[in-house]
Amino acid sequence: MRRDLSIIAFDADDTLWQNEQFFRLTEERFASLLADYADTSDLTERLHRAEMRNLGQYGFGIKGFTLSMIETAIEVTAGRVPASVIKELIDAGQSMLCHPVHLLPHAEEVVRNVATDHRVLLITKGDLLDQERKLAQSGLGDLFDGVEIVSDKTPAVYQDIFARHGVASDAVLMAGNSMRSDVMPVLETGGWAVHVPHDLTWTYERTDTPADATRLRVIDHLGRLPGMLRR
Structure with missing residues (x-):
């Protein structure tokens, strides 16, 4: 040295x-909200692919992560994701942005x-x-x-x-x-x-x-x- x-x-x-622990907790919430449409491993993989696709547009951080969750929710439900689920995902992202x-x-x-x-x-x-x-x-x-x-x-x-x-x-x-x-x-x-x-x-x-x-x-x-x- x-x-x-x-x-x-x-x-x-x-x-x-x-930092990462809050993303993991939110991923768990995301998976539970969409459990009727896909299993956890599939949802996690799809979310990761969405994040990778979106890095060039959204960059790194919570906002891009939240948009990627919403995109994945629309994808796995073939566009039928309830508005209440979208709201919960937005709330989850906002909660991360306010976390101590x-x-x-x-x-x-x-x-x-x-x-x-x-x-x-x-x-x-x-x-x-x-x-x-x-x-x-x-x-x-x-x-x-x-x-x-x-x-x-x-x-x-x-x-x-x-x-x-x-x-x-x-x-x-x-x-x-x-x-x-x-x-x-x-x-x-x-x-x-x-x-x-x-x-x-x-x-x-x-x-x-x-x-x-x-x-x-x-x-x-x-x-x-x-x-x-x-x-």
Whole structure:
């Protein structure tokens, strides 16, 4: 690990605060509402396909997820889905958008600790308003030297962020739970990455861990990050 890292960047959802568990709970509600039309595994697969189709139009986040649930409900019922079910799905999405933020263990203490020796950034993707809401409610906002809310996390997006903050990629370390979004694209830029696995990870965010990535570290929880940086 480089000793001259200038910036430590953090992902937000399922790295600093809970996120995926609320999607899973809403999926369960969705499946129960449509149980007369298809079994749970079929509904889950159809919903996932709808989300993948719609990423280009709706992006990542709760609003796109809610629209994908409605689309799937129309599809599996051949257009006969009751209006009451559509309303419950909209209510479920609105409930997610109002859900309190639950910080993960060690989140605040780690960001504070790391900020004593490094500049710290928050780099998160998704709906702008929802991510701003969660950051404000988290109480962590004042700890970051910069906040970047992006529509997707690609090598080009990361390189643009690093350039705007005046650092080369190899002087940045990104910590996050998604191998696909927080680790692989940063490694492609020449940066460093720390994978912090979460018990619940959206299928889209999963990919194999590269066997030969010398700039990658894996820790079992975020609390180990400061010690790893010191070593």
